[in-house]
Amino acid sequence: MSERQSTSILNFGVDRYVLRACRRHAAETVALCAPEPWDFSPTVPPDGVRLLRADDIGNAESVLGALHRAGLGDHRFTAVHCGDEFHLVTAGLLADHLRAPGIDPAMALRFRDKALQKARIRAAGISTAETVVLDDIHDVRHLAELPFAPAVLKPLSFGGTGYTTVVSDRAGLEALSRDYRAQQLDRRTFLLEEYMEGEEWIADGVVFDGELLFFALGAYGEPCLDALREQRPLWVRAMDPDDEPWAYELSAPVVRRSLEALGMTDGVFHMELFHDPATGNVSFGECAARRGGGLTQEQVQHKFNVDLAECGLLCALGRRPELEVKVRPGAVGHTHLLGRPGTLLGYPSVAEMEALPGVEYARYEHPFGSPLPESVSFHGQSLGQLLLSADDPEELARRVTEFRQYVDDRLVVAAPRMTFREHREWHESHWPEHARLGGGVYEPPAL
Known part of the structure; x- marks a missing residue:
C-alpha cells in the first residue's frame, strides 16, 4: 500500500491550496470548516475531502463535538495539520488528544503570544523590541507613564496589523483605552512594545528536521502601520536572491537563530524583520508558524517554484519536502x-x-x-x-x-x-x- 493510500489527515480550515495538497498526498482528508468560510463557499476538491462543520474550530469542545457526531471521535489520523493563524494551539491540543502527530501546543503558543515570543528571542540574544503586557486595555490606570515613546500598541495575538497603532504619550494610550472600552472590544490583553525603525522585510520559508530548507525575502512597499492608518492598500515585492544577495546574507542568520529560539523544527513560517540601512542591522519583528497572508502563496510559487502549502502539509506528515527552487527573473x-x-x-x-x-x-x-x-x-x-x-x-x-x-x-x-x-x-x-x-x-x- 502506498503512503497516500494509507494516509488520513485532519485539517483545520478549508484553504484551497492546503486541500489541493491533501488530495495529492492523502487518501482521505477531514477538513474542519467554520461558519464564515462555509458561507463564503470554499473551494473543495470533488473527492477525497470531507467537510466537517463546527461552530468554532478554535474551540476544542466545538471540534471534539463535531468529530464525535461524525463518528470520528476515536479515528486514528495520520496527522493533524493547521495552516491557520488563529487555531494553531487548538490543533496541537487536539493532536495530543487524538494521539496523532501535530504541532506541539507549547511551541504553537510561542508563535501566537507575542510577549512569550519576544521574551524567547531576547533570551537568545537576538535584536528585537522590548515589550510590556497590558492585562486589560479597558483599564490602563496602573501605568504611570509609557515605558517607551513612541510605542506600538497591539493585541497580544492577532493578525494583519489589526488594532495596531503608534502611541506617543500616556494621553494617547488613555484615549485608545476609552475608545476600545466604548467599542466593547473583546480582545483585552494588549502589548506595548518599543517602536522599531527601519525597512520592513518578510521571510517566508520551510524548515524540516531543524534544517532551514528554503526562505524567500520580501519587502513591504510602505510600513504596515502607515498603510493601515492612512487606509491605503498594502503591497509587497519579492526580493531577488540574485539581484539582492546582500539582503539574504544579512537575514539568514537572524532567521535561523529565531526559528531555533522558538523551537520550530518542522513546518512553514512567516517572519517579519526590520532592516536598518544605516547600520545594516536586521532585527526580529514577529513570526507565525504558517505561510504569509495575501498572495504570499502565489508570489513565492511564481518567483521561486515553491508551493508553501504543500510543504507545510508534508512537514506535518513527517515527510521532507523535495524542493526544486527556480528563481524566475524580473x-x-x-x-x-x-x-x-x-x-x-x-x-x-x-x-x-x-x-x-x-x-x-x-x-x-x-x-x-x-x-x-x-x-x-x-x-x-x-x-x-x-x-x-x-x-x-x-x-x-x-x-x-x-x-x-x-x-x-x-x-x-x-x-x-x-x-x-x-x-x-x-x-x-x-x-x-x-x-x-x-x-x-x-x-x-x-x-
Whole structure:
C-alpha cells in the first residue's frame, strides 16, 4: 500500500491550496470548516475531502463535538495539520488528544503570544523590541507613564496589523483605552512594545528536521502601520536572491537563530524583520508558524517554484519536502485592492484583469451585493488582490499604482445611507438606459 493510500489527515480550515495538497498526498482528508468560510463557499476538491462543520474550530469542545457526531471521535489520523493563524494551539491540543502527530501546543503558543515570543528571542540574544503586557486595555490606570515613546500598541495575538497603532504619550494610550472600552472590544490583553525603525522585510520559508530548507525575502512597499492608518492598500515585492544577495546574507542568520529560539523544527513560517540601512542591522519583528497572508502563496510559487502549502502539509506528515527552487527573473509582487464604503455592484472581471500585461493572477474577495466597510481595521479586509510582474522593481511599483487605479476607476459602489431620491438619482446617472425606474403616467390606448 502506498503512503497516500494509507494516509488520513485532519485539517483545520478549508484553504484551497492546503486541500489541493491533501488530495495529492492523502487518501482521505477531514477538513474542519467554520461558519464564515462555509458561507463564503470554499473551494473543495470533488473527492477525497470531507467537510466537517463546527461552530468554532478554535474551540476544542466545538471540534471534539463535531468529530464525535461524525463518528470520528476515536479515528486514528495520520496527522493533524493547521495552516491557520488563529487555531494553531487548538490543533496541537487536539493532536495530543487524538494521539496523532501535530504541532506541539507549547511551541504553537510561542508563535501566537507575542510577549512569550519576544521574551524567547531576547533570551537568545537576538535584536528585537522590548515589550510590556497590558492585562486589560479597558483599564490602563496602573501605568504611570509609557515605558517607551513612541510605542506600538497591539493585541497580544492577532493578525494583519489589526488594532495596531503608534502611541506617543500616556494621553494617547488613555484615549485608545476609552475608545476600545466604548467599542466593547473583546480582545483585552494588549502589548506595548518599543517602536522599531527601519525597512520592513518578510521571510517566508520551510524548515524540516531543524534544517532551514528554503526562505524567500520580501519587502513591504510602505510600513504596515502607515498603510493601515492612512487606509491605503498594502503591497509587497519579492526580493531577488540574485539581484539582492546582500539582503539574504544579512537575514539568514537572524532567521535561523529565531526559528531555533522558538523551537520550530518542522513546518512553514512567516517572519517579519526590520532592516536598518544605516547600520545594516536586521532585527526580529514577529513570526507565525504558517505561510504569509495575501498572495504570499502565489508570489513565492511564481518567483521561486515553491508551493508553501504543500510543504507545510508534508512537514506535518513527517515527510521532507523535495524542493526544486527556480528563481524566475524580473520583479514580482502583490497588492491588496480597497473598495469604497457602500454596496458593491460591479468591478472588472478576473478574466479582464488577467488579460492585462503584467497581471499574473487576480482574486476578488467580495461578490456583487456585498457591503464594503467605512474603513478597514486590519490588512485582509480588502476587495481583492493582484499578483503583478515587471522587468524591475521600479516598473513593478508603477504597475501597482496603475492597476489599483484601473480597478478603482471601474468600481461601481452605491454609497451607504442614501435616501431613496439620492439612490434613484445615482442609479439613473449610472444606467441612463434604465432611467424610467418609476415609469410615467399610464394613458390607455383609444378604444
